[in-house]
Amino acid sequence: MPVPHDIAAEAELWDAYAESAFKSDAEPVFNWTQYAGHGPGPELLGRPTSVLEIGCGTGRALASLAQRGTTARGVDLSPVMVKKCGDRWAGTGAQFECGEVLDFLREDTRTYDAVYSIFGAAWFADPSRLFPLVRERLAPRGVFVFSQPPAIPGAYGPQGMYKGGFAGKAMFTYRYSYKPAVWERLLLRAGFTDAEAVVLGAPEPGHIGTLVVRAGTAVG
Numbered sequence: 001m002p003v004p005h006d007i008a009a010e011a012e013l014w015d016a017y018a019e020s021a022f023k024s025d026a027e028p029v030f031n032w033t034q035y036a037g038h039g040p041g042p043e044l045l046g047r048p049t050s051v052l053e054i055g056c057g058t059g060r061a062l063a064s065l066a067q068r069g070t071t072a073r074g075v076d077l078s079p080v081m082v083k084k085c086g087d088r089w090a091g092t093g094a095q096f097e098c099g100e101v102l103d104f105l106r107e108d109t110r111t112y113d114a115v116y117s118i119f120g121a122a123w124f125a126d127p128s129r130l131f132p133l134v135r136e137r138l139a140p141r142g143v144f145v146f147s148q149p150p151a152i153p154g155a156y157g158p159q160g161m162y163k164g165g166f167a168g169k170a171m172f173t174y175r176y177s178y179k180p181a182v183w184e185r186l187l188l189r190a191g192f193t194d195a196e197a198v199v200l201g202a203p204e205p206g207h208i209g210t211l212v213v214r215a216g217t218a219v220g
Helices: 007-021 060-067 079-088 101-107 127-137 180-189
Strands: 050-054 071-076 095-098 112-118 138-148 157-162 172-177 194-200 210-216
Touching: 007 079, 007 172, 050 060, 050 101, 050 127, 060 071, 071 079, 079 095, 101 127, 112 127, 127 138, 127 180, 180 194, 180 210
Parallel strands: 050 071, 050 112, 071 095, 112 138
Antiparallel strands: 138 210, 157 172, 194 210
8 A cells, every 4th residue: 555655744854854965065976875985886877868866865966977968857856955956066067856756757758868866766756656657758778777775674665764863843754665676576567678686785894785776678
C-alpha cells in the first residue's frame, strides 16, 4: 500500500534542510558516495550531452557537469534550495527548476542522455511510480544512475524519517530501501533493459557503504 506523501509538508522539510546544507562558498564536485574523493565519478553516466538530476540538492554535482559542457538541468522540491542554486551556480550554465519529481517527469517533454540521483529523489520517491517515468524521459541508449545508503538488514520498503532528531516540529518524509537484487528487478519491471545494483564499501572497514545502481536502455 502506498505511503501518504504530503508534498507541501515535505517541501517545508527540504526548505529547512536547504538553510543548513547549502554553503555559498562550496565548489562544484561530483561524487556518488558520502565520502569525499571515494568511489567512481561521472564516468558512470557515460558521455552524455544532456543530463537531468532529480533531487539536485545543493547543485554541486550538476554545476560540475555543466562546467564540462553538458546541458545540465536539475529539479528539486525545495524552492529555497532552487533559489540558492540558481544564484550560486548561474555562471556554470546549469539550470534549476522547482517541482515535485513525479509531476515534473510527467509534464516534461524533453529527453536526456542520463538521469541521475545522488542521495536524492530516487531515495525518497516510490520506485514503482518513479522508474517508469524516468524511463520515458531517457533518450535511446540513455542511462539512469542513482546512489544512496544501502538498506539496513531486515528493513525494506518505505520508511518514515524525521528531520533533525526527535524534538521540535514533526517534519518527516519517506525513504525507500531494498536489497540490490530487488532494485534490479524494479528497474527491469519498469522497462529498463539492464540493471546492476552494488554496495560499495566505505573507505574505513565497518563504516556505512553506498548503494550504487545503474540501469540502461539498450534500444530507444
